[in-house]
Amino acid sequence: MNYPEMTKILKDTLSLRWVPVAVRMMRPGEERPPHTIEPAMPLRHCQSIIVARRGNCLYLPPRSHACPDGSGILGLVEMSPKLKSGDLYLLFKKLPTLEIAQKMIGSRPHFSPGSFQATLVAPLDQASFEPDVVIFTLWPEQAMWLCCAQTYHSGERQSFLTSGFNSTCADLVIQPMKTGEMNISFGCYGARASSEIDDFELYLSVPAPLLEPIVHSLVKLGQKSIPEERKKVYLPPVLDKVGSRRGDAPKGTDTHGVQVFIDEKQCLGDGLCAAFCPSGVIEIKEESGMRKAVAMHPELCSMCYTCAGQCPQKAIQISNT
Template sequence: MDVKEINKYGQELVDCLKLKTSPVAVKLIPKGGEIPEGMKEVDEAMRHCQLVDRVRRTGEEFYTLIDDQMCKGGAGAMGLGEMPPKVASGEFYFNKLKQFSTQGAARRTLERVPKLPPHSTEAILYSPLEKATFIPDVVVVIGNPKQIMLLTQAAMYKTGGRVEASFAGKQSLCSDGVVNVYKEGKIGVTVGCSGSRTYTKISEEEMIMGIPVELLADVATGLKEICPK
């Protein structure tokens, strides 16, 4: 699969699903890896969820380093630096956000958040899929339930099966939408988290799907077959 095919699949997703914003190509550059020559660094620090939301709306392409990622919990999950101790332990969610009844409940949830080894990622690239100049690891699609349904049906078109969703409403676009998909090589569906629902323009009517690039061709092909005429 080359970049031209990636772009073609991106445009097909936009056209068939009638997406109002672009699918977002995300690539994790391993530690010591090289950032593509000529690609610009993002111009301000933002959260990963904000970066995805910005790219899908503006059509920009850029890379980020650890200092460009405002949410260190999300950055740590994606291997940029380390997960802050109070986030990793659940203390932040229990004591500050009051989202759990006990510290133990918070800890158990955060222990199961998908994450990459600390400092294993050098940089993260973002681009609208139909314009990307690189081959992504994961494609993040933000759409309404019907659009996510069609993507699910498209993914099942070739071999059948089921999409297995795993989420807790915590670290959604970073851990669920990117890291878990990257690690497992399987499509993931998630519903957002308090951060992504607060700091982005993702609407109450939208949800998120992460697609590993290895499955993108099959999803795009299936979508063309079932695409509503």
């Protein structure tokens, strides 16, 4: 699958507001790829991500990097002594002591000076280069589905290493490049103060080799789980099409205050409710050649609403009085 195809699936499945941004750290000796422009004025790395998601393919050598902290962390230049020492963090009142500043700097992912000659950023579907990482601007629900997609194909839960410091460079480029695993960032002081990331948005960065399996997983999740979650199918009460009142529940189905009422006129007997019920409350019974769902063990019902959410007929009503 190529990157434009992946971009379309990602945008459609997750309902992305912003196109994912491809980022490559240009190794020494690499040639500048075609269709990239060097911005007219220097940009911070976080600002370049914003410019890229607006449709621009950028080539940024050190002279086009406005943030000395970011370009030092990314291994484009030698970091200034004031930044390296942690003094500036105290001056900005972002950290309380030199000892704490040094600890933060020492634990921050970074590349050695001179490791790279430039950064390249572009909308994923327009990138004329092979990205190292792909950065997503997301709201939490979309980030959840990207995490689910990663677990879907790997079975693994995610571990993130993040901080409110140096987000777009250290947490979104270097950390995933070094570990080969996705990483999250909530932005940082610099990124939020100087670029256009909304208060309710966050970033998630995916190493390029993980992207295709994630996209395939999202296609599968998009067939059932994502639309169901977005429709809030388990939000009680689910009352659509239920024609009878609670008081009409057949004798014997009211236990410990929980009633599982199944409207037999609506029921198709397809067995979805019985299959999805985690507690074995519902069984499918056949009578006069007709299959119908019956709440055989309402005393086991935990009121999770799974059956009601899965029923295509909205034939199930759960109540506790």
